[in-house]
Amino acid sequence: MTAHDWYIENLIAYATRTLNRKDHALFASHLERCEECRHALADLERDLAWLPMGVTPAAPRPGLPRELVDGVLRKRRAGWWRRAGALAASSALLLASGAWLNARSQVTRLSSALSTSRGELSATKDSFAAIVGAERVLQKSVTHRGAEGGFLVFYDHDSGRWNVVVHDLPPAGEGEAYQLWFVTHTGLLPGPELRADGARPTFLALPAPDPTREVVGAVLSVGSRDHAGLSPDVELARVTF
Secondary structure, eight states, X not given: OOHHHHHHHTHHHHHTTOSOHHHHHHHHHHHTTXXXXXXXXXXXXXXXXXXXXXXXXXXXOTTHHHHHHHHHHOXXXXXXXXXXXXXXXXXXXXXXXXXXXXXXXXXXXXXXXXXXXXXXXXXXXXXXXHHHHOSOEEEEEEEETTEEEEEEEEEETTTTEEEEEEESOOOOOTTEEXXXXXXXXXXXXXXXXXXOOSSSOEEEEEOOSOTTSOEEEEEXXXXXXXXXXXXXXXXXXXXEO
């Protein structure tokens, strides 16, 4: 995730004034420098204008108020104007109903998007909380196929699991796979395949591979899927505890 992704994910929260004071001020400062976010915010605010309280009443056509007054004063036309008034009221009601239904649809869509964003933010906070609470976090830069990414490993004592993060790496080549290995005093233990797409970080939480063998490090490799679990073809990164 890039720094700019945070602003994109919190665009709805900013527009609906649900960010805390500090984040709201940070977002407002970013808008002064980012034309892309200003345009996105303007589009979103146009959608929010369809909310029920934001529906703009339709103005009567020119001359209609005068005609209505004349109809009231001329008793011989009173019945006709009563029918016209009822028709106008019915039309206004239909227009208002249509606007309300459209607004309700917009509110439902925005509420769903907001709920999704909050869920993603909650998951991200949980991940960062686990990293911050770890006793030791090891990371290393990884370069592969012209892209530079990272490999991060830490142990969470609360859950008893090894946590592995790989980010900013392109997908493995045809017939290839990224794989995790655990380093022990007696050799390597194969871990799972790691799937990378270059867009989102890959996050895994794994139990200890073998309770009888102490893990002292980890390796990220890439190689043929036919050799998966046998031996690392090419080591991209190695960290040692």
